[in-house]
Amino acid sequence: xxxxxxxxxxxxxxxxxxxxxxxxxxxxxxxxxxxxxxxxxxxxxxxxxxxxxxxxxxxxxxxxxxxxxxxxxxxxxxxxxxxxxxxxxxxxxxxxxxxxxxxxxxxxxxxxxxxxxxxxxxxxxxxxxxxxxxxxxxxxxxxxxxxxxxxxxxxxxxxxxxxxxxxxxxxxxxxxxxxxxxxxxxxxxxxxxxxxxxxxxxxxxxxxxxxxxxxxxxxxxxxxxxxxxxxxxxxxxxxxxxxxxxxxxxxxxxxxxxxxxxxxxxxxxxxxxxxxxxxxxxxxxxxxxxxxxxxxxxxxxxxxxxxxxxxxxxxxxxxxxxxxxxxxxxxxxxxxxxxxxxxx
Numbered sequence: 001x002x003x004x005x006x007x008x009x010x011x012x013x014x015x016x017x018x019x020x021x022x023x024x025x026x027x028x029x030x031x032x033x034x035x036x037x038x039x040x041x042x043x044x045x046x047x048x049x050x051x052x053x054x055x056x057x058x059x060x061x062x063x064x065x066x067x068x069x070x071x072x073x074x075x076x077x078x079x080x081x082x083x084x085x086x087x088x089x090x091x092x093x094x095x096x097x098x099x100x101x102x103x104x105x106x107x108x109x110x111x112x113x114x115x116x117x118x119x120x121x122x123x124x125x126x127x128x129x130x131x132x133x134x135x136x137x138x139x140x141x142x143x144x145x146x147x148x149x150x151x152x153x154x155x156x157x158x159x160x161x162x163x164x165x166x167x168x169x170x171x172x173x174x175x176x177x178x179x180x181x182x183x184x185x186x187x188x189x190x191x192x193x194x195x196x197x198x199x200x201x202x203x204x205x206x207x208x209x210x211x212x213x214x215x216x217x218x219x220x221x222x223x224x225x226x227x228x229x230x231x232x233x234x235x236x237x238x239x240x241x242x243x244x245x246x247x248x249x250x251x252x253x254x255x256x257x258x259x260x261x262x263x264x265x266x267x268x269x270x271x272x273x274x275x276x277x278x279x280x281x282x283x284x285x286x287x288x289x290x291x292x293x294x295x296x297x298x299x300x301x302x303x304x305x306x307x308x309x310x311x312x313x314x315x316x317x318x319x320x321x322x323x324x325x326x327x328x329x330x331x332x333x334x335x336x337x338x339x340x341x342x343x344x
Contacts, residue, residue, distance in 0.1 A: 017087040020080045024051060028073060036066050051077045106161050107175060110141050115182040117141075120167035120197060122149060125213055125234055126187035130160070141176050143167040168197040170204065178205050186212040186228075191219035195226050202227030258327070267330055268299070273322045275341050286314035294335035296328030 028047030032038045038046060042059050049056045050073055062070060110116075116139035119126050126142070133140045141161045144150050150162045165172035167188065178184070184201050186194045194212045201210055212228040214220045215235065223231045244252050257266045273281065280288060290296055301309045301316065302323040309316070318324060326336065 013087050017084045021051075021084045024077050024080050027076075031069050031073060032066070035069055036060075036062060050074060051081055053078075053081075106163065109161055110163070110175070110177050113139050113141065113177050114180045115139070116177065116180070118143065118167075118173070118176045118178060118181050118184045119187065120184065121187040121189065121213075122146075122153060122162075123187065123189060126185070127153075129185050129187060143172060143176055168193055168200055170200060173201060173204060178208065181205065181208055183209040183211065186210065188213065189215075191215050191222075195219065195222050198223055198226040198228050265330065266327060267333055269326050269328075269333055271324045271326065271341065273318060273320050273324075276318075277340060277342055280340050282317060282319060284315055284317045285312060288318075288340070290326070290336060290340070293339055294328065294332045296326050296332045296336050298324060299327045300325040 025044075025047055028050060029040065029043045032043040032046045033040065036043075036046075038059065046059060050070060053074070117133055118141055119130055119133070120143045122130070122142050122144040126144075130140060130142060141163060143163045143165060144153075145164065145166050147164055150164055153160065154162065163172060163176050165175070167173065167176075167186070178201060184197075186197050186201075188194050188197065191214055194214065198210050198212055201208060209230075210228045211230045211232065212223045214223055214231050214233050217233070217236075220231045220233065241252070258268055285298055290298060298312060299310070301312050301318065302325070303309055304319075304321045305323055326333065328336065
């Protein structure tokens with residue numbers, strides 16, 4: 001697999017090889033036409049058999065000037081034709097042309113994306129994030145600099161959009177559509193890379209949500225100063241989780257249900273005020289009767305999109321800009337969406 005720089009270099013080599021061959025053909029046609037008074041068709045024929053050195057006979061015996069021109073023309077074209085063949089053989093036999101076409105198709109798809117998520121790094125954390133995004137029907141593009149890892153991943157997930165390159169470089173982020181992305185998940189293994197990526201991404205898109213991984217506690221404050229909206233420390237979370245399995249096992253079991261682990265699966269979903277049908281807007285929780293209709297539960301509300309209200313009272317009236325957080329089984333949420341939400 002080719003990264004962005006390699007693909008650009010290979011494409012430039014192909015363009016240069018074709019351009020040199022084109023120039024050589026023009027020189028040959030003009031030379032044979034002006035020196036030997038050949039027609040355009042005859043001059044083109046002589047040019048091709050001379051460049052390719054196939055040894056076909058001449059159209060007619062060349063003049064002394066024509067022989068001199070042909071001799072120098074053959075020497076001039078030996079290096080050009082050899083270079084052209086070497087470039088084309090690499091494209092054909094090494095599959096570079098296929099890889100460039102695949103990269104071009106990916107760039108077209110990414111170019112059409114709006115409000116998508118950019119996942120930087122496809123290691124343990126990045127791959128888990130991608131799985132969650134896919135299950136949530138989110139559009140995403142993955143930036144990964146390991147060509148071997150991308151090749152292996154594409155075999156298992158051919159529909160994933162990969163960009164091979166260094167996610168901290170501006171041209172790579174641009175190719176991933178950072179200007180129109182709604183979020184970036186920085187899951188690179190090194191904290192310094194995540195800090196630099198956060199700085200670069202925040203400068204390129206001040207509105208994008210940046211969620212970054214941190215390995216050390218000292219890196220957490222640096223990432224926030226660099227512009228990260230949220231910082232996640234997988235090692236700290238893992239240690240806390242293992243301890244909680246001992247101290248509060250039932251709580252962990254309940255959280256596992258919410259995360260889709262175990263026989264019984266629950267889901268947390270968020271719904272905006274504007275998602276509700278007009279007849280259910282500006283109603284109290286009691287008037288909505290969600291629990292009676294579909295057995296789902298309103299776990300919390302983000303009032304005006306700013307402050308959280310946990311376990312709101314039944315008399316609370318849902319207003320514009322409120323975000324409703326609902327807990328329920330998948331089947332319950334499907335009933336809820338069918339009854340209460342507008343059709344998209």
